[in-house]
Amino acid sequence: DAGITQSPRHKVTETGTPVTLRCHQTENHRYMYWYRQDPGHGLRLIHYSYGVKDTDKGEVSDGYSVSRSKTEDFLLTLESATSSQTSVYFCAIRVHKTANSYEQYFGPGTRLTVT
Amino acid sequence: EDQVTQSPEALRLQEGESSSLNCSYTVSGLRGLFWYRQDPGKGPEFLFTLYSAGEEKEKERLKATLTKKESFLHITAPKPEDSATYLCAVQASESGAGSYxxxxxxxxxxSVIP
Structure with missing residues (x-):
């Protein structure tokens, strides 16, 4: 357990509605990531953050926005949900073990269904 | 473009039957290769990071090795509780120091069958 929680854990929403997923960490790590996982695809990076108010796009960022106003929280927002955004969303943090080695730990995931 | 290919897609073993999983990769300079275990309905669980060819790491019945083109996850005498999906990931040198x-x-x- 890397001290990562995600909320909600499950959500069903309708097409066109906004949705916000929350990732919370307890250890003040600088880097946080949002991924999505779909059958037939590997985990794909949506957005990441390298500090408060510092974020950047990943491989599949279209239709998503993020915010990080506190070190411990990283929010993922779907401005207008579409059925193609039905997926399992994982948050991750990067933990440096030494100056040149690190590990990336994942949260428990949020299963989002857009109907 | 960085690519990671894992094989086989699925593997069934009898309990105690040792085998290996393969992860081949194409990246413009490898900064690190990661192995994870994922159980149904859960997030990936970190297992190992390998940084250079020739490096090996072990944890219980698992041993990860790395060459310049691929990595293997060897499973020795597996038990049913080793059943899971095993994920491989790479970080390329050109992914940028600011992203990892x-x-x-x-x-x-x-799947490990009793």
């Missing part, structure tokens, strides 16, 4: 982005393979689903 990982590119994942699609995983190998391992």
């Amino acid at each position: 982005q990982l590119t994942f393979g699609k995983g190998t689903k391992l």
Whole structure:
């Protein structure tokens, strides 16, 4: 357990509605990531953050926005949900073990269904 | 473009039957290769990071090795509780010091039959 929680854990929403997923960490790590996982695809990076108010796009960022106003929280927002955004969303943090080695730990995931 | 290919897609083993999972990669300079275990309905669980060819790491019945083109996850005398999907990911040198982005393979689903 890397001290990562995600909320909600499950959500069903309708097409066109906004949705916000929350990732919370307890250890003040600088880097946080949002991924999505779909059958037939590997985990794909949506957005990441390298500090408060510092974020950047990943491989599949279209239709998503993020915010990080506190070190411990990283929010993922779907401005207008579409059925193609039905997926399992994982948050991750990067933990440096030494100056040149690190590990990336994942949260428990949020299963989002857009109907 | 960075690519990670895992094989086989699925593997069924009898309890005690040792085998290996493969992760082949194409990246413009490898900064790190990661192995994860994922159980159904859960997030990936970190297993190992390998940084250079020739490096090996072990944890219980698992041993990860790395060459310049691929990595193997060897499972010795597996037990039913080793059943899971095993994911491989790479971080390329050109992903930028500011991101440490990982590119994942699609995983190998391992089933160990008692």
